[in-house]
Amino acid sequence: MPATVEHVAAKPATVMRARVRATDLGARGEPMLWLFGGTLALGIAMIVGFLLLVLWNGLTTFYPKPIALVTLKNGAVLAGEPARTERYRLGAEQLAALADADRRNVAANDGFAARTLYRVGNYDFYNEDFRWVSEFDVAKIEWPSGFFFVERLEWGPLIGKIKSVDLAGETLVGERIDMARLTAAHGTARARWERVREIDHNEIGATNYYLNQERLKLRRVSLRDGEASAAYAAAKAAHDRRTEQLKAEYETLAAEAQAIKAEDAKDRITMLEASGEERTFRLSEFVRFHPANDLTLAGKLAVYLSRWWEFLTGSPREANTEGGVWPAIFGTFAMTLLMVVVVAPFGVVTALYLREYARQGRLVSIVRISVNNLAGVPSIVYGVFGLGFFAYIVGGTIDELFHPERLPNPTFGTGGLLWASLTLAILTVPVVIVATEEALSAVPRSMREGSLACGASKWQTIRRIVLPRAMPGIMTGLILAMARGAGEVAPLMLVGVVKLAPELPIDRFFPYLHLERSFMHLGFHIFDVGFQSRNSEAGKPMVFVTTLLLIALIALMNASAIVIRNRLKRNFVGSQF
Amino acid sequence: MATALKLQPSEATVYHVRNGSDGANFRISEFSLWYGVKQALFDNSLDIQKGLVTALIGPSGCGKSTLLRCMNRMNDLIDGVRVSGRMTLDGQDIYGRGIDVIALRKRMGMVFQKPNPFPMSVYDNVVYPLRVDGVRDRASLDEACERALKGAALWEEVKDRLRENALGMSGGQQQRLCIARAIAADPEVLLMDEPCSALDPIATSKIEELIDGLKGRYTIIVVTHNMQQAARISDNTAFMYLGRLIEYGDTDSIFTNPHLERTQDYVTGRFG
Numbered sequence: 036m037p038a039t040v041e042h043v044a045a046k047p048a049t050v051m052r053a054r055v056r057a058t059d060l061g062a063r064g065e066p067m068l069w070l071f072g073g074t075l076a077l078g079i080a081m082i083v084g085f086l087l088l089v090l091w092n093g094l095t096t097f098y099p100k101p102i103a104l105v106t107l108k109n110g111a112v113l114a115g116e117p118a119r120t121e122r123y124r125l126g127a128e129q130l131a132a133l134a135d136a137d138r139r140n141v142a143a144n145d146g147f148a149a150r151t152l153y154r155v156g157n158y159d160f161y162n163e164d165f166r167w168v169s170e171f172d173v174a175k176i177e178w179p180s181g182f183f184f185v186e187r188l189e190w191g192p193l194i195g196k197i198k199s200v201d202l203a204g205e206t207l208v209g210e211r212i213d214m215a216r217l218t219a220a221h222g223t224a225r226a227r228w229e230r231v232r233e234i235d236h237n238e239i240g241a242t243n244y245y246l247n248q249e250r251l252k253l254r255r256v257s258l259r260d261g262e263a264s265a266a267y268a269a270a271k272a273a274h275d276r277r278t279e280q281l282k283a284e285y286e287t288l289a290a291e292a293q294a295i296k297a298e299d300a301k302d303r304i305t306m307l308e309a310s311g312e313e314r315t316f317r318l319s320e321f322v323r324f325h326p327a328n329d330l331t332l333a334g335k336l337a338v339y340l341s342r343w344w345e346f347l348t349g350s351p352r353e354a355n356t357e358g359g360v361w362p363a364i365f366g367t368f369a370m371t372l373l374m375v376v377v378v379a380p381f382g383v384v385t386a387l388y389l390r391e392y393a394r395q396g397r398l399v400s401i402v403r404i405s406v407n408n409l410a411g412v413p414s415i416v417y418g419v420f421g422l423g424f425f426a427y428i429v430g431g432t433i434d435e436l437f438h439p440e441r442l443p444n445p446t447f448g449t450g451g452l453l454w455a456s457l458t459l460a461i462l463t464v465p466v467v468i469v470a471t472e473e474a475l476s477a478v479p480r481s482m483r484e485g486s487l488a489c490g491a492s493k494w495q496t497i498r499r500i501v502l503p504r505a506m507p508g509i510m511t512g513l514i515l516a517m518a519r520g521a522g523e524v525a526p527l528m529l530v531g532v533v534k535l536a537p538e539l540p541i542d543r544f545f546p547y548l549h550l551e552r553s554f555m556h557l558g559f560h561i562f563d564v565g566f567q568s569r570n571s572e573a574g575k576p577m578v579f580v581t582t583l584l585l586i587a588l589i590a591l592m593n594a595s596a597i598v599i600r601n602r603l604k605r606n607f608v609g610s611q612f
Numbered sequence: 613m614a615t616a617l618k619l620q621p622s623e624a625t626v627y628h629v630r631n632g633s634d635g636a637n638f639r640i641s642e643f644s645l646w647y648g649v650k651q652a653l654f655d656n657s658l659d660i661q662k663g664l665v666t667a668l669i670g671p672s673g674c675g676k677s678t679l680l681r682c683m684n685r686m687n688d689l690i691d692g693v694r695v696s697g698r699m700t701l702d703g704q705d706i707y708g709r710g711i712d713v714i715a716l717r718k719r720m721g722m723v724f725q726k727p728n729p730f731p732m733s734v735y736d737n738v739v740y741p742l743r744v745d746g747v748r749d750r751a752s753l754d755e756a757c758e759r760a761l762k763g764a765a766l767w768e769e770v771k772d773r774l775r776e777n778a779l780g781m782s783g784g785q786q787q788r789l790c791i792a793r794a795i796a797a798d799p800e801v802l803l804m805d806e807p808c809s810a811l812d813p814i815a816t817s818k819i820e821e822l823i824d825g826l827k828g829r830y831t832i833i834v835v836t837h838n839m840q841q842a843a844r845i846s847d848n849t850a851f852m853y854l855g856r857l858i859e860y861g862d863t864d865s866i867f868t869n870p871h872l873e874r875t876q877d878y879v880t881g882r883f884g
Binding site for chain 2: 482
């Protein structure tokens with residue numbers, strides 16, 4: 036049929052070419068490639084930017100900054116760490132109050148002026164921690180030596196010069212202040228303070244604990260046998276005897292603490308703030324002090340590391356804006372671990388039944404869909420459920436059955452570590468179930484058949500072949516669950532996380548691990564420091580540091596789980612034989 | 613060609629079996645199987661001679677693998693499978709009520725199309741059937757491992773590497789390992805489902821030698837696609853087509869002088 040061929044060939048060449056090019060572009064998928072690549076780049080930029088922001092702010096917070104001595108045009112003086120600088124628009128009244136030259140400057144800048152936020156500290160002097168200073172108010176800025184940045188137990192930081200030091204009756208002034216001697220004396224003062232704290236918290240705490248135990252023991256007897264019984268009389272006698280003894284112990288301890296405090300009061304230091312006001316403190320009130328503008332690099336690093344050490348191992352002070360977060364680190368870690376311990380067997384066993392034993396029908400499909408949907412329920416709903424079911428119903432019943440002597444004070448009948456872990460376990464169990472099911476279904480059929488053909492029962496096949504083979508996938512599910520659980524805050528606020536927990540959930544009293552206690556959590560700590568504290572400006576750096584720490588903690592837990600998973604995986608790939 | 617595709621229900625199986633010295637121990641009579649509503653096997657009857665190698669041949673989808681997997685009730689794993697007819701091993705009804713499937717499977721070893729060693733060491737693979745049987749004694753496990761690996765002609769290659777992961781072996785070694793695993797617990801019957809289809813010619817010839825060596829000790833049933841292989845290794849051959857057993861007889865006659873034209877067409881490569 037040559038005619039047709041000629042006809043096609045006779046078509047205008049330009050039309051053909053245009054058509055070819057149009058399909059070519061679509062076929063190559065170039066625009067899609069740019070879209071996908073661009074979206075990926077945007078996502079990576081956001082993640083990297085976020086990490087860099089947290090990393091930079093978190094890592095620099097504890098680095099000592101220099102102290103500026105600012106003299107204002109009206110003669111006032113202030114000393115502080117410059118925190119940040121910004122431009123702001125002046126109001127009409129402020130403009131009117133300005134000198135002519137300044138007003139012209141502001142007008143030239145479209146009505147804007149620069150101002151700097153100084154951390155002046157000395158809350159007990161000024162009733163503020165931070166002060167804005169407009170650039171046009173400043174007469175001069177110096178960076179003088181001799182100014183100290185002092186972290187205190189109370190009232191936040193102090194910035195000032197040392198006027199005089201009283202060491203056990205001897206007074207040193209001005210040139211005669213020997214820094215080495217002062218540092219040594221400060222060390223002893225801090226050791227004394229630690230000792231007082233030890234007595235207050237641990238030893239008197241223990242005495243109080245035993246006193247309370249005695250009281251509860253007596254109450255248990257009275258609830259069981261009534262107050263008229265012989266058993267009660269015997270218990271009462273024992274209780275009185277023991278109480279006497281404990282009270283005597285308490286008196287001794289209190290006297291010892293009193294003596295140390297009296298000794299402590301002899302070491303005093305008088306500080307002079309920038310404008311000359313002076314105040315005297317006990318040396319032990321100072322946690323750490325350094326001459327900010329006279330530090331060498333090594334000195335700065337020492338301060339930096341010492342602050343990190345306190346942050347990681349200490350307890351919080353000053354409404355959580357200072358001191359350490361050790362209780363929160365411990366709480367986060369313990370809760371996550373406990374959650375994994377609960378969620379792993381539950382999730383895996385459920386998935387095993389759904390995938391291996393249950394007859395695959397409509398019921399199983401419905402269950403599977405429900406489980407998937409559970410993963411999407413807002414976490415606060417789980418918090419409400421945890422509070423209502425675990426704390427009030429389960430915990431309340433436990434209290435009635437096992438701790439009637441403590442009522443009406445709840446033991447398990449309120450939020451605590453155990454209930455928080457269980458709530459999070461429910462929250463994360465769908466993730467584990469879904470991941471485990473997928474891992475189980477990915478085990479090749481040939482493996483199961485091989486095992487069954489060897490005469491293994493179904494359970495033997497699951498235990499020896501299917502589960503080991505699915506373990507890496509199950510671990511992936513647990514890692515995801517852990518990451519989700521450790522980062523969750525909202526439900527925890529209802530079921531046991533508190534702003535400041537008086538005790539860790541672990542101590543030296545039987546049963547050592549107190550799952551009923553409320554605890555602290557890094558996620559909640561971030562919220563509390565950033566948004567609930569007296570001084571949000573002072574809390575801001577702490578938010579970054581705590582965020583960094585939370586991310587690091589989760590990364591650490593995930594990394595260890597990934598290491599375990601990869602070790603398991605190694606068995607399933609062909610190695611060099 | 614056209615006539616080959618049509619199968620009359622009235623066509624009867626032709627038997628001319630070579631009998632072994634011990635007679636038949638595996639008897640299948642009027643065995644049918646349905647996957648849901650689709651029937652896959654139609655009234656197959658054959659007696660498998662003890663100690664001989666029986667090959668099942670036929671085009672893809674003819675039901676030979678299905679029949680083999682029925683012998684140790686591997687098809688139980690598939691939902692919606694229904695069977696009728698009888699299968700007996702030494703007089704015991706395989707589909708009888710109250711039969712212990714696990715004990716039954718222990719009497720038969722099975723080798724699959726693709727080597728499926730477990731992700732564990734060579735040693736653990738071989739002694740797996742004994743372990744699931746509850747054998748803990750180290751010495752008897754060692755002894756069984758060595759015997760099975762020697763039986764599978766693998767001992768010389770792996771005796772120094774028993775603790776290494778089996779997944780690191782070559783495909784042929786893996787398949788011989790699976791054979792060692794299948795004979796480790798000393799079964800009576802060895803079921804092989806296209807054991808060489810995933811292997812290269814050298815590995816294939818090793819497996820074939822092995823099957824020849826195992827003949828006599830075990831009753832071996834091999835499903836194969838490869839007619840030369842069936843001709844080389846088997847004593848009896850069963851030709852199946854569309855779920856029916858067409859001809860079952862001694863291998864030499866099936867390949868040189870089949871009684872039915874349909875068999876002739878298949879073994880000479882005219883269809884299938």
